[in-house]
Amino acid sequence: MSSVAEAAARSWGRIYFNALAIPFWGVHVLAIVGIAITGFSWWGAALALALYWPRMFFVTGAYHRYFSHRSYKTSRWFQFVLALGATLTAQKGPLWWAAHHRMHHKLSDQPGDLHSVVQQGFWWSHMGWILSNDLEDTDYSRIKDFAKYPELRWLNKYWMLPAIAAGVITFLIGGFFALVWGFAVSQVLCWHGTFTINSLSHLWGGRRYTTTDDSRNNPVLAFVTMGEGWHNNHHHYQVSARQGFFWWELDCTYYVLRALAAVGLVWDLHGVPDHIRDSTTEAEVDAAASALPDVA
Numbered sequence: 600m601s602s603v604a605e606a607a608a609r610s611w612g613r614i615y616f617n618a619l620a621i622p623f624w625g626v627h628v629l630a631i632v633g634i635a636i637t638g639f640s641w642w643g644a645a646l647a648l649a650l651y652w653p654r655m656f657f658v659t660g661a662y663h664r665y666f667s668h669r670s671y672k673t674s675r676w677f678q679f680v681l682a683l684g685a686t687l688t689a690q691k692g693p694l695w696w697a698a699h700h701r702m703h704h705k706l707s708d709q710p711g712d713l714h715s716v717v718q719q720g721f722w723w724s725h726m727g728w729i730l731s732n733d734l735e736d737t738d739y740s741r742i743k744d745f746a747k748y749p750e751l752r753w754l755n756k757y758w759m760l761p762a763i764a765a766g767v768i769t770f771l772i773g774g775f776f777a778l779v780w781g782f783a784v785s786q787v788l789c790w791h792g793t794f795t796i797n798s799l800s801h802l803w804g805g806r807r808y809t810t811t812d813d814s815r816n817n818p819v820l821a822f823v824t825m826g827e828g829w830h831n832n833h834h835h836y837q838v839s840a841r842q843g844f845f846w847w848e849l850d851c852t853y854y855v856l857r858a859l860a861a862v863g864l865v866w867d868l869h870g871v872p873d874h875i876r877d878s879t880t881e882a883e884v885d886a887a888a889s890a891l892p893d894v895a
Contacts, residue, residue: 603713603734613731614723620730622689622759623790630787633779643780646773647788650781652851654789655825657684659852663827666697666745667704670840671856672867675748682754688789689762690729692755698741699734703797704837707812714797717813725798726790792823800830808835808879818849826850836875840868844876 616624637643661681664670673681682693690696699713708717713734716724728734737755739746746752754761770778804815814834821828821843829842829850843850859865 603711603719614727615730617730617732619732619735622762623730626689626783626786630779630783633775633783637776637779640776640780643776643784646777646780647784650785651788651792652825653684654688654785655792656852656855657681658688658690658789658793659825659827660856661685662688662690662693662696663700664840664852664856666693666742667700668837669744670838670869671860671865673865677864678748679750679754682751683761686754686758686761687765688793689759689786690790690793692737692758694739694742694746694751694755695737695758697745698738699728701741702738704834707810707814707834708801709812716798716801721798721802724801725794728797729794793827795820796824796827796830800828804828804831806831808832810834816848821849825852825855827852835878836871838869839871841871844871 634643662685665673665678665681666685685693685696702711702713703715706712708715710718712718714724714728719727766778766782769782773781800815800817800820801813802815804817804820806815808831810831812834814831816831817828819828820830826842826849827833829844829848832844832848833839833842840856841850841853842848843853853868856865856868860868
């Protein structure tokens with residue numbers, strides 16, 4: 600049995616209720632109890648959504664498309680801004696996140712995949728993998744390209760500090776109401792919105808391309824995650840900064856990246872060549888994979 604399978608086979612309590620999971624569940628409790636105390640509020644819901652979308656962008660545009668797949672380039676200082684913004688989402692450090700995600704693509708839906716719904720079931724793929732203390736370490740050998748930056752290694756180690764600071768600042772600006780809606784509710788939504796790509800995007804949706812995994816395209820999840828729901832597209836051609844391959848496929852993360860490129864903050868956004876976009880066969884998928892940079 601692989602180390603991932605062994606971790607997934609641990610008792611429910613050890614996976615979901617260890618010491619490392621206390622902040623995760625604490626924010627959930629704050630959101631639920633806070634709503635019960637303050638009552639439902641349309642202003643609160645608006646605040647939660649207003650802070651949800653920037654959080655989601657840093658997950659998709661920074662953790663995923665930049666640190667995991669290097670789908671565009673940027674300066675060292677803006678690279679740190681991206682990393683800092685990503686840690687505000689409380690999904691651990693950028694090097695940890697990207698190293699784990701690269702392993703997912705290397706073994707997608709095969710034994711050893713760190714969060715496969717096919718291999719380990721829904722709840723493990725959705726959130727068990729990120730809560731389990733068995734997968735807490737960062738494999739720096741899989742993230743050598745970014746691990747050479749000391750500021751990123753520092754942020755990877757102390758990733759919880761920016762998330763805590765976000766909660767404190769939210770409270771200082773808007774009191775308990777803002778802490779509940781702007782921090783806790785928004786954060787819970789961002790967690791589970793992100794996690795749907797590991798779980799639901801390998802269960803629910805259509806498959807345009809023949810890939811070696813069970814990745815799927817889903818417009819609902821694409822809306823929720825600013826474009827990540829075009830997951831079958833992404834597994835077909837992972838290096839692209841654009842996951843909505845066609846104009847009708849909503850990909851808000853890509854639109855933000857285009858805006859950042861227009862003002863010179865990022866550049867060399869990797870597109871989708873026509874022959875990749877229009878290919879569907881196994882042989883063509885292999886050709887697309889051969890074009891990817893070596894990130895192992």
